[in-house]
Amino acid sequence: MSEPGDLREAVLDDGREVVVKRGHAPGAAAAEAAGLRWLAAADAVRVPAVHHHDRDRLVIDRVPAGRPSPPAAERFGRGLARLHAAGAPAFGAPPPDGPVQAWIGRAPMANVTGDDWAAWYAEHRVLPYVRLAVDAGTFGPAEAAVFERACARLPASDEPPARLHGDLWNGNVLWDGREAWLIDPAAHGGHRETDLAMLHLFGCPHLDRVVAAYDEAAPLAAGRRDRIGAHQLFPLLVHTVLFGQSYAGQALAAARTLG
Template sequence: MSEPATRLTGHAVTGTRRLSGDLTEAVLDDGRVVVVKRGHGTGATAAEAAGLRWLASAAAVPVPSVHGQDEDWLVIDRVPEGRPTAAAAERLGHGLARLHAAGAPAFGAAPPGGPAEAWIGRAPMANATGEDWATWYAEHRVLPYVREAADAGTFGPAEVTLFERACGRLPALAEPPSRLHGDLWNGNVLWDGRDAWLIDPAAHGGHRETDLAMLHLFGCPHLDRVVAAYQEVSPLADGWAERIGAHQLFPLLVHSVLFGQSYAGQAVAAARSLR
């Protein structure tokens, strides 16, 4: 991993440490500690780099700086390790509200300079735009993953019909597009002892409740503090808690595509919750 780090940052590497299969920590000769990440598909590093820059431009929530990127590699800040605290959770809630308020040109809008054909984790994600949230969400965040999971045998015809009917019951949400992290599960929130940092975005224009629904789905330390602080800055519309299942369809279906039957039941339950 030393070669891409040196090539993309212009600094020699004095030490490395493997973090996971695709991630390596590298110490540069100027003392900075960075993470070198190998891309997993066409446009993956470009999408992540553009997403991080777009989130950073809102100056709302800490995100790693991008130090270099090409088709195969991404070099970003290493986030210091720490413990989650209630105070950090409150800052995260305030920051998320400001991040979402920074807005997006349309539902499904890609970050500036980012590819339309992007990724959420290791699943493809098309950043096609739309003006009506429910229609856009059904066409580009629900049904494509239903079809892919059905093709893999995860869902049968009856379940596909259930999801199609659920799309007809999606709530009408009249808020403008927000600037979303897009893959806001607990693993993409890192705590340094003072703040919460956001990593690995699938950034796009969407409805702000989707980010919050992902935090509820996969858990987050001090989540009640996060939500309360969010509401201090930007109160959520009445009934937002009853809409969590609708927003969780997207990540649950992505996980059904990536991991099969282990998430299929939760996705079906979320679809049945829409009445």
């Protein structure tokens, strides 16, 4: 969710090409650096190395440009399964040295922990954004009630907390011609199906191969497709808060899939 003015390319003294990213708020660059390092520590999917960060700026490797391919998509699926399996201390856990009050794009995101996925997801990944959308006039009381009913019907889960990228839309998956790279995380502990649901929501090259390879490496519980709407509530509500009415209908439709 970066804007063009936030980024510039540079070359280090040793010849390495990097990207310099300006944080949109104090501490945002440090939060992103913590997320990138946490994802990299899993040694599962390629992540740009962090060369420097301070209060306002982040300097990371520039990802070489390439095209996605079916073999790369399958490697990405298997790598994403390993990333999720690296785990997190709890649902909502921030990366080590990451802030509790973090961001997804330019929207606030609270990394408050919980042990029960459905209760945590409702309290910290759905209802805060419903309240923000109500405050902005995008939703009224009737629409808010739809989301409250959906939260009461979230599927129970005994999945352990996964190490999530957290903002896994197509624009944050780059391809170098051989491998996929992950950028711009909103990393936290969560349900692994939430990352996958975001890939479904915004598209991903060779998505069927990505998911098939993931499912082969780390089989998903039966009925996953029926739960996609529940896991898409989070990104759809974030986009409603950031971009307004254009996503409000999709968010309501996802909520109504839960009854």
